[in-house]
Amino acid sequence: MIWVDTVLQGVLLGGLYALFALGLSLVFGIMRLVNLAHGDLIVLAAYLILVLTTLLDLGPFMAALVALPVMFAVGWTLQRLVLNRVLGTDILPPLLVTFGLSVVLQNALQEGFSADSRRIPAGWLETASVPIGPISLGVMPLLTFASAILVTLALQWLFYRTALGRAFRATSDDPATASLMGVKPDAIFAKATGIAMIVVTIAALYLGTRANFDPTTGPARLIYAFEAVIIGGLGSLWGTLAGGIIIGVAQTVGAQINPEWQILAGHIAFLAVLLIRPRGLFPRAFD
């Protein structure tokens, strides 16, 4: 029974990693942009939620709701003013710019909030759990996992059932031909990054309520997000969710064998998938 519990906890943890990764997957899928500041943007959103809970005396969920449009605007502006200028056939300029952004964000957050670790208070939810037979599942992990599924469903709907999603996919395929259809690629990319920041905010809510974070927490989240995206197959949303779950399960199983192996086991699972399926589990057929 302990193994069932371990795997279930891993699946739920995978929901958190999937949330870290979905925004990254979205941005990469549409504009082939690897955002090295993704983890730091999650941490930025977590601080924003923390500030809103204190300033406006809101619960974490209400604060996240207020943070959503703010982070959308941050993403939209970042793309419009900075990232659109460096997108092109050469992948190095956007990598360098987002790496620089990562450094700037970490230092700015240290300046503003110090290096102390913080946590977004979630009250009774922090310790609430649901007993299922002999196993007890935390309410926050369950909410995280449910959110990951809902976000994946919502993005899937947006991509495959709306005119905006159609334009996202067309622009991803061929920006020049998309412009012949009346699409403004720069505007499409700005909307995509805005939407990715909405996902980032949801990830930040659960990051901040479930664990301590500080200004340097971002890069480690970025690595988990990367691994989930690559396991799933670049640009595949359901694949990203699956990738998050695989890392989550590997980590909890690793920790069950030896507590020191938790992080290592996640990375080993990533390398194993990369060895067996170098293009990930669900690659897009035409990449």
Next chain:
Amino acid sequence: MALLQTRGLTARYGDFQALFGVDMELAEGETVAVIGANGAGKTTLMRSISGLLRQAPEMVHYDGRQIGAMAADDIMEAGIAMVPEGRKLFPSLSVEENLLMGCHRRKVKGPWSLDSVYALFPILKERRHAPGTALSGGQQQMVSIGRALMSNPRVLLCDEISLGLAPVVIRDVYAAFPQIRASGASVIVVEQDIGQAMKIADRVYCMMEGRVTLSGRPGDLSREAIHDAYFGANA
């Protein structure tokens, strides 16, 4: 008065000059063919009109406006749609989604809709859920033409639509042109296939090495004149 006109259009790719002062015009309701060998500058001409290559504003006039420096998406919204060379379907979109991209921005009521495009090319209705790139070359060309028509354009630019297609397939694709003309669109067809171009065009421009070397009505142009304009007098 011409609906679309280029005046002294020049174009460069870095140090290489592709067009040397091209003057051409297209009247409302007219079909014009641009013929020429590989490297004559036909595709550069199309890319300059469609906004994929941006030039000086006064080099391209459309409906009383200078559009030479406008972006492709704004030119498309103004009513100039393009069937690009190589068809350029979106691989991640189905046939129907590819068609719907045609009216993503320009939503003008007119003769063309999903229903009328499917009536023009019935095979596309049967295959509407298939990925665009899973179709045969001829069917892909039909999607590309249908996609451009979906915006009910005033000007339709067709760049090398017979390229890489079997003769029988080319005939099927060109069979749609009488209906496209009847819908009121003015058309510029860029072709290497002189026979096909002569059949559907009201007027023909022949290009060589970035210049217009001959223009006129198909009936008024002799084979020798076309040969000389196409290959050069010494060819």
